[in-house]
Amino acid sequence: MRAAPKSVRPALLGALMAVAVGIPLSTSPASAASAQEMNGHWAPFSRCPVDDPAMLAADGRTDIAICVASHSESGSIKLGNTLATTGANDLQFGVVRNTATGESRIVPPAGGAIVGAPTEIPGGLLGLMCPSGIPVVSDICKQLTDNSLNRVVATVQSAGTPRNFDVAAGMQSGKTIVDIPVRIHLENPFLGSKCYIGTTSDPIVLRPQNLTQPAVASKRFDANGTANTGGLLNRIELTGNSQGDAAFAVPGVSGCGPLTLGELNWAVNLKTALPSAAGKNNLVLNNAATYTGGLASPGAAAPNAGRLLSESWHAGVAR
Structure with missing residues (x-):
């Protein structure tokens, strides 16, 4: 078993003293702040x-x-040899589809496409690093009698723009719907504020x-979100099914340690079996609900379909 470099140990142990003053943990993703409460059938969006300029420029014809x-x-995720339940997660983005080629360009919202509720890692830091025969890690393990120091909060965050959205795959089973690059923020006083599984350059x-x-349904509605069989807008609903992925790879952690220099990366990777190759990890999302919404007849609104969609969405914001 590989020990930590000796030069790291004094700095690490000194940093542990700072933990006594308390380091707050984030409990909500910052990107959630940009969400609007929407009326009626606009609610999921x-x-x-x-x-976004690309959405506004969509003419409705081309x-x-x-x-x-x-x-x-809810759901579950297995990364290496660590299994955790997931909280609520919300994936949203815009799509500009070319009618001639069928190509779909994804437009992410400000703050990223995915917002995940924080969830606790079972066993906390004891589960991620302890027990250990390595002195610098065993020193930390001895201090984890306080649950607030042991607690590890994990939050899924966007690590780039989703790719390869296939609306038809969302209506079937067994086909990839979209590629979603993410990273997972691990928060604990000993791990510092920049401890991640995956990065923007090497994401999960x-x-x-x-x-x-899934069950498939379609609903028409007015700009303010009110149901109307002859409404300007249409929402397609895909509900009542589970989604998952068992083929993704997981990179090692980075930035883990009270100095945020990665001084504990090796300890977390060793205990959790990261990096983990494709096929050794698993994600299940329970009772997923997927929606697409837009103008029912975009061609009739050409060349201002994108602007009409924007105006309609704003009309649906709860007052």
Whole structure:
């Protein structure tokens, strides 16, 4: 078993003294702040980037702009040899689809496409690093009698723009719906504020697919979100199914340690078996609900379809 470099130990142990004053843990993702409360059938699209220039420029004839939202209240994720339950997660983005080629360009909202609720890692830091025969780690393990020091909070964050969205795959089972690059923020006083599994340059790329066939429904509604069978807008609903991915790889951690220099990367990687190759990890999202929303007849609004979608979305914001 590899020991930590001796030069790290004095700095690490000195930093541990600072922990006694308390380091607060973040409990909500910053990107959630940009969400709007929406009325009626607009409700799932609280972060749709309707004001992005690419969405506004969609004319409705050559390019069509739509909103996409997918939500799951719970699930599970296995990374290496660590298994944790997941809290609610919300994936949203805009899509500009070219009618001639069928190509879909994804437009992420400000703050990133995915917002995940923080969840606790079972066993906390004791589970991630302890027990250990390595002096610098065993010194930390001895101090984890206080639950607030042992607690590790994990939050999934966007690590880039989603790619390869396939709306047809969302209506089937067994086909990749979208590629989602993410990183996972691990928060604990001993791990510092910059401890991540995955990075923006080397993310975890999730490729969820429906594990069961979803129920499909369509609803028309007015700009303010009110149901109307002849309404200007249309929402397609894919519900009642689970989604998952068992083929993604997981890189090692980075930035873990009270000095945020990665001085504990090796300890976390060693105990959790990271990096972990494709096929050794698993994600399941329970009772997923996926929605697409946009103008029912975008061609009739050409060349101002994108602007009409934006105006309609703003009309649906709860007052």
